[in-house]
Amino acid sequence: xxxxxxxxxxxxxxxxxxxxxxxxxxxxxxxxxxxxxxxxxxxxxxxxxxxxxxxxxxxxxxxxxxxxxxxxxxxxxxxxxxxxxxxxxxxxxxxxxxxxxxxxxxxxxxxxxxxxxxxxxxxxxxxxxxxxxxxxxxxxxxxxxxxxxxxxxxxxxxxxxxxxxxxxxxxxxxxxxxxxxxxxxxxxxxxxxxxxxxxxxxxxxxxxxxxxxxxxxxxxxxxxxxxxxxxxxxxxxxxxxxxxxxxxxxxxxxxxxxxxxxxxxxxxxxxxxxxxxxxxxxxxxxxxxxxxxxxxxxxxxxxxxxxxxxxxxxxxxxxxxxxxxxxxxxxxxxxxxxxxxxxxxxxxxxxxxxxxxxxxxxxxxxxxxxxxxxxxxxxx
Amino acid sequence: xxxxxxxxxxxxxxxxxxxxxxxxxxxxxxxxxxxxxxxxxxxxxxxxxxxxxxxxxxxxxxxxxxxxxxxxxxxxxxxxxxxxxxxxxxxxxxxxxxxxxxxxxxxxxxxxxxxxxxxxxxxxxxxxxxxxxxxxxxxxxxxxxxxxxxxxxxxxxxxxxxxxxxxxxxxxxxxxxxxxxxxxxxxxxxxxxxxxxx
Ligand SMILES: [Zn+2]
Numbered sequence: 001x002x003x004x005x006x007x008x009x010x011x012x013x014x015x016x017x018x019x020x021x022x023x024x025x026x027x028x029x030x031x032x033x034x035x036x037x038x039x040x041x042x043x044x045x046x047x048x049x050x051x052x053x054x055x056x057x058x059x060x061x062x063x064x065x066x067x068x069x070x071x072x073x074x075x076x077x078x079x080x081x082x083x084x085x086x087x088x089x090x091x092x093x094x095x096x097x098x099x100x101x102x103x104x105x106x107x108x109x110x111x112x113x114x115x116x117x118x119x120x121x122x123x124x125x126x127x128x129x130x131x132x133x134x135x136x137x138x139x140x141x142x143x144x145x146x147x148x149x150x151x152x153x154x155x156x157x158x159x160x161x162x163x164x165x166x167x168x169x170x171x172x173x174x175x176x177x178x179x180x181x182x183x184x185x186x187x188x189x190x191x192x193x194x195x196x197x198x199x200x201x202x203x204x205x206x207x208x209x210x211x212x213x214x215x216x217x218x219x220x221x222x223x224x225x226x227x228x229x230x231x232x233x234x235x236x237x238x239x240x241x242x243x244x245x246x247x248x249x250x251x252x253x254x255x256x257x258x259x260x261x262x263x264x265x266x267x268x269x270x271x272x273x274x275x276x277x278x279x280x281x282x283x284x285x286x287x288x289x290x291x292x293x294x295x296x297x298x299x300x301x302x303x304x305x306x307x308x309x310x311x312x313x314x315x316x317x318x319x320x321x322x323x324x325x326x327x328x329x330x331x332x333x334x335x336x337x338x339x340x341x342x343x344x345x346x347x348x349x350x351x352x353x354x355x356x357x358x359x360x361x362x363x364x365x366x367x368x369x370x371x372x373x374x375x376x377x378x379x380x
Numbered sequence: 381x382x383x384x385x386x387x388x389x390x391x392x393x394x395x396x397x398x399x400x401x402x403x404x405x406x407x408x409x410x411x412x413x414x415x416x417x418x419x420x421x422x423x424x425x426x427x428x429x430x431x432x433x434x435x436x437x438x439x440x441x442x443x444x445x446x447x448x449x450x451x452x453x454x455x456x457x458x459x460x461x462x463x464x465x466x467x468x469x470x471x472x473x474x475x476x477x478x479x480x481x482x483x484x485x486x487x488x489x490x491x492x493x494x495x496x497x498x499x500x501x502x503x504x505x506x507x508x509x510x511x512x513x514x515x516x517x518x519x520x521x522x523x524x525x526x527x528x529x530x531x532x533x534x535x536x537x538x539x540x541x542x543x544x545x546x547x548x549x550x551x552x553x554x555x556x557x558x559x560x561x562x563x564x565x566x567x568x569x570x571x572x573x574x575x576x577x578x
Pocket of ligand 1: 436437438439440441448449450451452453
């Protein structure tokens, strides 16, 4: 049986924005299945629409902006209301961003934590900012893995939270000592060492399991995308184009031993120098570390393959098809390649923005001009 | 628009845990409205608790000033078993089980370097003295099942390990009377990890 038919797909049924960026008031009822292309002139708010959907699920933007910028100038609050359908449940997410107070978040009219919405509403995004996954510091790559550890084990997300808290506690203890070693410090440190060794090892193991699940899908998708996307200069790639991925631990042997060895240094520097918070997800192209070389186009394709590999894992493991947000997917692609890339995208509900109109021949299920979604005050 | 005394009351009420500015106003106006004797009873209760209540010199539970707490002064309680808790309110919770006939020790917190709480800020030294001086056979570590509570239990287990005393930690598991189907995955995960032979 086709796996798509056994999976239930996540979709947005209705979206309402008020004073969110440049939307005075907008509402959107997209088709529940298939790809919707959002078009319109620059600055009309194509990406804002994706940003609003992303915001309802994550309570932050995928663009690097301060929160205030999400609220329309001259207004004190912005509202995003999204009705999702996942696993045959209707989930009404209402969020209100305020300039001076904490934001409010409700799920089906009840207060809720962001993490819960993220688990309930699976979503995949690919945007120009994702170049940073490949080019940026390891923290971004670790976060990408940590947000997906639920695929490995139900305790995955909890392990991430606990590990983050332990490292904060251990670092606070080290900072307070001001570099002085004492018996009472060592006695306290031993407790946090044991906590960190347990949670840290578990965290690294979960990440390693995720990477080994990810690897074959990632490699396959990279070669699929790179066959349709020009990756090198002038459309020709100089490399063979075989991608790889591995998890690199920053310590050797048992974490508890490594911690004991680095204890003096940790005390002197007032910070934990050893553990999974220093690990990295390394991406390769033809067996060489991609971050240090490869073209911008190759980096972009690696990031896309990584995002879509995680997307595929959710489909395979959770039997749920995440909502798909593709911001400026066809950037710098000619019509033939844009068409091929679109055909390679999985089925479900997807939203796509394009900067310069939809490339000719790219078949989507609906084209929406973002300007038609803005309601005039008189319509209210 | 407020008088000085009303503003002072609102300010003081606003410092209470879980009371925001809006609730502080509501409570203040409620107190203004009720009969004087009702308000006085509240004021007297606050004064009395501050004047007459202190912490038990042995276990640091709440007690009358200069006296042992109700549990420490009860001769039927087994002083050879100590249940270590973070907060006096936890004693009430354990007491409700009617399963424990020993005595308690209140740490008044848990290890939390982020908030500046180390072993010196807790009643840990006093616990060690009790274990050494009284003939204590067992210490049950009943701190909260969260990170800080676990770390505190681990610290105490290491500290008391060399002494001639049995140290145990409460198990965490599934709520009784519920369906396995509805147990949250964290609790179920922990219960699986803490499984035992039957
Ligand atoms: Zn007492």
